Amino acid sequence: MAEKKLVESITSMDVDFAQWYTDVVKKAELIDYTSVKGCMVIKPAGYALWENIQKNLDAMFKETGVENVYLPLFIPESLLQKEKEHVEGFAPEVAWVTHGGLNELQERLCVRPTSETLFCDFYKNDIHSYRDLPKVYNQWCSVVRWEKETRPFLRSREFLWQEGHTAHASLEEAEERTIQMLNVYARFCEEVLAIPVIRGQKTDKEKFAGAEATYTIEALMHDGKALQSGTSHNFGDGFARAFGIQFADKDNKLKYVYQTSWGMSTRVIGALIMVHGDDSGLVLPPKVAPVQAAIIPIQQKKEGVLEKAYELQERLKGSFRVKVDDTDKSPGWKFSEQEMRGIPVRVEIGPKDIEAGRCVICRRDTREKTEVSLDGLEKALSEILGKMQSEMLERARRHMDAHTYSAADMDEFERLFTEKAGFVKAMWCGDQACEDIIKEKLSVTSRCIPFEQEKIADTCVCCGKPAAKMVYWGRAY
Amino acid sequence: MAEKKLVESITSMDVDFAQWYTDVVKKAELIDYTSVKGCMVIKPAGYALWENIQKNLDAMFKETGVENVYLPLFIPESLLQKEKEHVEGFAPEVAWVTHGGLNELQERLCVRPTSETLFCDFYKNDIHSYRDLPKVYNQWCSVVRWEKETRPFLRSREFLWQEGHTAHASLEEAEERTIQMLNVYARFCEEVLAIPVIRGQKTDKEKFAGAEATYTIEALMHDGKALQSGTSHNFGDGFARAFGIQFADKDNKLKYVYQTSWGMSTRVIGALIMVHGDDSGLVLPPKVAPVQAAIIPIQQKKEGVLEKAYELQERLKGSFRVKVDDTDKSPGWKFSEQEMRGIPVRVEIGPKDIEAGRCVICRRDTREKTEVSLDGLEKALSEILGKMQSEMLERARRHMDAHTYSAADMDEFERLFTEKAGFVKAMWCGDQACEDIIKEKLSVTSRCIPFEQEKIADTCVCCGKPAAKMVYWGRAY
Numbered sequence: 001m002a003e004k005k006l007v008e009s010i011t012s013m014d015v016d017f018a019q020w021y022t023d024v025v026k027k028a029e030l031i032d033y034t035s036v037k038g039c040m041v042i043k044p045a046g047y048a049l050w051e052n053i054q055k056n057l058d059a060m061f062k063e064t065g066v067e068n069v070y071l072p073l074f075i076p077e078s079l080l081q082k083e084k085e086h087v088e089g090f091a092p093e094v095a096w097v098t099h100g101g102l103n104e105l106q107e108r109l110c111v112r113p114t115s116e117t118l119f120c121d122f123y124k125n126d127i128h129s130y131r132d133l134p135k136v137y138n139q140w141c142s143v144v145r146w147e148k149e150t151r152p153f154l155r156s157r158e159f160l161w162q163e164g165h166t167a168h169a170s171l172e173e174a175e176e177r178t179i180q181m182l183n184v185y186a187r188f189c190e191e192v193l194a195i196p197v198i199r200g201q202k203t204d205k206e207k208f209a210g211a212e213a214t215y216t217i218e219a220l221m222h223d224g225k226a227l228q229s230g231t232s233h234n235f236g237d238g239f240a241r242a243f244g245i246q247f248a249d250k251d252n253k254l255k256y257v258y259q260t261s262w263g264m265s266t267r268v269i270g271a272l273i274m275v276h277g278d279d280s281g282l283v284l285p286p287k288v289a290p291v292q293a294a295i296i297p298i299q300q301k302k303e304g305v306l307e308k309a310y311e312l313q314e315r316l317k318g319s320f321r322v323k324v325d326d327t328d329k330s331p332g333w334k335f336s337e338q339e340m341r342g343i344p345v346r347v348e349i350g351p352k353d354i355e356a357g358r359c360v361i362c363r364r365d366t367r368e369k370t371e372v373s374l375d376g377l378e379k380a381l382s383e384i385l386g387k388m389q390s391e392m393l394e395r396a397r398r399h400m401d402a403h404t405y406s407a408a409d410m411d412e413f414e415r416l417f418t419e420k421a422g423f424v425k426a427m428w429c430g431d432q433a434c435e436d437i438i439k440e441k442l443s444v445t446s447r448c449i450p451f452e453q454e455k456i457a458d459t460c461v462c463c464g465k466p467a468a469k470m471v472y473w474g475r476a477y
Numbered sequence: 478m479a480e481k482k483l484v485e486s487i488t489s490m491d492v493d494f495a496q497w498y499t500d501v502v503k504k505a506e507l508i509d510y511t512s513v514k515g516c517m518v519i520k521p522a523g524y525a526l527w528e529n530i531q532k533n534l535d536a537m538f539k540e541t542g543v544e545n546v547y548l549p550l551f552i553p554e555s556l557l558q559k560e561k562e563h564v565e566g567f568a569p570e571v572a573w574v575t576h577g578g579l580n581e582l583q584e585r586l587c588v589r590p591t592s593e594t595l596f597c598d599f600y601k602n603d604i605h606s607y608r609d610l611p612k613v614y615n616q617w618c619s620v621v622r623w624e625k626e627t628r629p630f631l632r633s634r635e636f637l638w639q640e641g642h643t644a645h646a647s648l649e650e651a652e653e654r655t656i657q658m659l660n661v662y663a664r665f666c667e668e669v670l671a672i673p674v675i676r677g678q679k680t681d682k683e684k685f686a687g688a689e690a691t692y693t694i695e696a697l698m699h700d701g702k703a704l705q706s707g708t709s710h711n712f713g714d715g716f717a718r719a720f721g722i723q724f725a726d727k728d729n730k731l732k733y734v735y736q737t738s739w740g741m742s743t744r745v746i747g748a749l750i751m752v753h754g755d756d757s758g759l760v761l762p763p764k765v766a767p768v769q770a771a772i773i774p775i776q777q778k779k780e781g782v783l784e785k786a787y788e789l790q791e792r793l794k795g796s797f798r799v800k801v802d803d804t805d806k807s808p809g810w811k812f813s814e815q816e817m818r819g820i821p822v823r824v825e826i827g828p829k830d831i832e833a834g835r836c837v838i839c840r841r842d843t844r845e846k847t848e849v850s851l852d853g854l855e856k857a858l859s860e861i862l863g864k865m866q867s868e869m870l871e872r873a874r875r876h877m878d879a880h881t882y883s884a885a886d887m888d889e890f891e892r893l894f895t896e897k898a899g900f901v902k903a904m905w906c907g908d909q910a911c912e913d914i915i916k917e918k919l920s921v922t923s924r925c926i927p928f929e930q931e932k933i934a935d936t937c938v939c940c941g942k943p944a945a946k947m948v949y950w951g952r953a954y
Contacts, residue, residue, distance in 0.1 A: 034549055036549045036553060036586070039549035039551060041547070041549070041599050042547040042548075044546055048544075050547075067521035068524045070519040070637065073516070073550075074516060076513060079512055092579055094578065095551075096574060097573060098575045100623040100634075101571065109572075111574065111588070118513075121512050142547075146578040157577075158550050158551070
C-alpha cells in the first residue's frame with residue numbers, strides 16, 4: 001500500500017536512533033547532501049524552519065536593544081592570532097584562503113569560524129568614549145569549521161548561526177548581558193521550540209576559547225543524549241587588552257571595555273527533530289512550523305470539495321500558515337506526508353463534512369481527532385495549536401525529568417551511564433582531572449554547572465575529595 | 478557652531494561627487510572600513526536598510542512562488558569548470574581555499590562568486606520527473622569576487638545579495654520567469670526604493686558568463702552615471718547539458734531542463750544614496766527607511782517635553798518606525814543628524830507646541846514644514862510619508878528624463894558624452910566591434926537594449942551600417 005511506504009522508508013527510533021535521524025532529515029526534505037564534503041543543502045522545508053527561528057529570535061533580541069550588522073567573511077591570519085587562547089582553540093579547524101583571483105595572497109585569510117577577532121578590530125576604531133557604550137551588535141551569517149565527522153544540522157563544515165558581540169563599560173554590565181542573552185535563548189527554546197533546557201555554566205575544560213566564563217543551555221534528546229543548544233560568553237577585558245579597545249570614561253581615564261558574545265545555530269533544528277520527532281517523522285511545534293495546518297480534501301474529485309478546501313485556505317491564511325494539499329495523491333499518502341513533515345495539524349474535509357458544515361482536525365503529536373464546526377474553525381484551530389504547543393513542552397519536560405538521574409558515588413554513576421541514557425547529576429570537586437577521567441572512562445562530559453544547585457553528596461563523584469559544585473553530566477552530540 | 482559641523486564634514490556633490498559619496502556612507506554611519514582589504518563592515522544604519530530591502534523583496538518573491546534555500550559557500554574547482562563560458566568569466570576573480578585545518582585539500586574550493594554550478598549539482602539529483610518542476614529557489618547570502626578596486630556598496634570583495642535559480646520544463650516557461658523576475662526588480666525599485674529604471678536586454682558583450690540572454694534594470698545616478706541594479710538571466714539548457722540535469726517528461730522522454738538565475742545585491746544601497754542624497758546627507762524613501770520619523774524634543778529639559786515625546790513614540794510605534802532623539806545634543810545638531818541619516822521626517826515638539834496641542838513635521842527631501850494637530854498626527858504623518866515616497870520617485874524620474882539624450886550620429890554622440898552626463902539613446906548595428914570602439918574612445922558602455930524601442934536614426938551611431946536596435950549608452954559604476 002502506498003500509504004505505508006513513506007513511513008516504512010524510515011528506520012524506527014528504537015532500532016537505530018542515528019539512522020532514524022538521518023532518514024527523517026532526508027525524507028522530511030530538510031536537507032540534501034552535496035558534492036562539497038561536510039556541507040549540506042538546506043532545502044525549502046528546512047530553510048523555512050530556520051527563517052521562523054530567525055524571525056522569532058531576532059524579535060526577542062531587538063526587544064533587548066540588539067542591533068544587527070554584517071562583518072567580513074574573512075579574517076587575516078595576524079588578526080586571528082592576537083588572542084592566544086582563541087587562536088589555539090580555532091586555528092586547527094579553519095579553512096584558509098591563500099589565493100585571490102590568479103595571485104597568491106600576501107597574508108592568508110581564514111574563513112570566519114566565529115567573529116570575535118573581527119568585532120574587536122572593528123570596536124577598536126568605533127569606540128572612543130563612554131558615550132559609545134554599550135555596543136550590542138549581532139550578525140546572522142554562516143561560519144566554517146573544518147570538522148572531520150559531520151552530521152546534518154548537528155555538525156557540519158559550514159553552518160548558519162547568529163553571533164552577538166557586545167562591549168560594555170563595566171564587568172558587571174557585561175556579566176548582566178551574558179546572562180540576559182542566555183535567558184533569551186532559554187525562553188526561546190521553551191516558548192517557541194517547546195524544548196526545556198538546563199541553564200548553567202561550563203567548566204573551564206568545556207568553556208569557549210578565550211572566555212572568562214561560558215554559560216550554556218543544555219537540552220536532552222529523545223535518545224537520552226545531551227545537545228548544547230546555545231552559549232553565552234563573558235570575555236572580561238581579555239580581548240580588549242589583546243586588541244587595545246579602550247574608551248575615555250566619565251572620569252576622563254582610558255579604560256578597557258568588557259565584552260561578551262553569544263550564539264545559536266542551525267544545530268537547534270537538530271534539537272527540534274530529536275526532541276519531538278517520532279517513528280512517523282518530524283513533529284514541529286506550531287509556533288515555528290512553516291505550515292501549521294495542512295488542509296487535506298477527501299474525495300477531492302467530487303464537486304465542491306477542492307473549492308471548499310481553497311475557500312478555507314483563503315479564510316484562514318490571514319491568521320495561520322495553511323496549505324491545501326491538492327496533489328493527485330491519495331488522502332492516506334497525504335496524511336503520511338503531513339506526518340513526515342511534522343505539520344502540526346491536518347484539516348480533513350470531504351463531501352460529508354461539507355454537507356454537515358464541519359471538518360476534522362487531527363493533531364500530529366497525539367493523533368487526536370476533533371470534529372469542528374466550520375463556523376468556529378478559527379477559534380478551534382487556534383485553541384488546538386495553542387494546546388499542542390504547550391503540551392509538547394510539557395511532554396518534553398516530563399521526558400527530560402524522567403531521564404535525569406542522580407549519583408552519589410562512582411559505582412552509581414557508572415551504573416547509570418551503563419544502564420540508562422540521560423543526564424546524571426553528581427557532585428564535582430572542581431578539578432579538571434576528574435572530568436578527564438570521567439570522559440576517558442565513560443565518554444561522558446560535564447554539560448554544565450546548573451544555576452539551580454542541589455546537594456547530592458558531600459564529595460566529588462570521581463575522586464572523593466570535598467565537592468565544590470553539582471554538575472549535569474551526559475553523553476553529548 | 479556645532480549645528481554646522483556635521484554638514485560641513487561632507488564634501489558638496491557638485492565639487493566632488495565621488496568624495497561626497499564616500500563622506501556620506503561614512504558620516505551616515507552606513508559602513509566602516511576593515512583590516513580586510515576590499516571588505517567592509519555594514520553598520521546598524523546600513524544593515525537595517527538591507528533588512529528592509531530583504532523584507533520587501535522577499536515578500537514580493539514569495540508572492541510569485543519563490544522558496545528560499547541555502548547552498549554551500551564553497552564550490553569544488555571541478556564543479557566550477559563544468560560550464561566553459563561560466564568558468565572563464567569567474568575564475569580570474571575568485572578566492573581559493575587550499576587548506577582545511579592543518580591539511581592541504583585534495584581539491585581547491587572557491588568561495589562562491591555566484592552559485593549556478595552548485596544549484597546545477599543539486600538539481601541534477603533533485604529533479605527526476607516533470608512533477609518535480611518548476612523549481613523556483615532563492616538564497617540570501619554573501620558572495621566573494623576578488624575585485625582590484627573597491628568602493629562601499631558599489632564594488633567590494635564580499636557583498637550581500639540574493640540569487641534566485643530556477644529550473645523549468647520548457648524554454649518558454651524559463652523565459653517567462655526571467656522576465657517576471659526582472660519586472661519584480663523594476664517594481665521593487667520604483668515602488669519601494671523610489672528609483673525609476675530602464676528595463677532591457679544586455680548585449681552579448683555585456684551579458685552574464687554562460688547565459689543565453691541577460692536582462693537588466695539600469696538606474697541613473699545623480700551625477701549622470703548609470704548603475705546596473707538587478708539582472709535576470711535565461712540560460713536555456715546550456716547548464717543542464719553541461720551538468721546532465723534531465724527529467725522524464727509526460728511523454729516519458731528524458732529532456733534537459735531550462736534554467737534561469739536573477740540577483741539583486743547591496744549595490745542597490747549605493748543607488749539609493751546616489752539617486753536621492755543631497756549635500757546634507759542621505760535621503761531615504763519612507764518605505765525602506767529604518768526610522769521613518771525622528772521625534773525631536775525642543776527644550777527637552779522643560780517639564781513634560783520629553784514625556785510628551787515618549788508618549789508620541791508609544792502612540793505611533795504600532796503604525797510607523799519612530800524614534801525619539803533624547804540625547805543631550807542641541808536640537809540643531811539633532812536636525813543635522815536626522816538629515817545626514819536621511820530619516821524621512823522629523824517631528825518637532827516643544828513646550829509651546831504641547832500647549833497648543835500640535836507639533837511640526839518637517840520633510841527631509843523638501844524641508845517643507847507642516848504644523849499638525851496632535852489629534853490628527855497619525856493621519857498627517859501617513860499622508861506626508863506617502864506623498865514624500867511618490868514625489869521622490871517623480872523627482873528621480875524627472876532627473877532621469879532630463880539627463881537622457883538622443884544621438885543620431887557619432888559627432889552628436891561624442892558631444893553629448895563630452896558636455897553632458899546621462900544616458901544617450903542611439904542606434905546600433907548589433908556588431909560588438911562598435912561597442913568596443915565606443916568603449917575605447919569614450920569609456921562608455923551599452924547599458925541595455927530597452928524593451929521600449931524607438932527609432933532615433935536608420936544607421937548605427939558608430940559604423941553607419943543599417944541599425945538593428947536602439948541602445949541606452951552610458952558611463953557606469
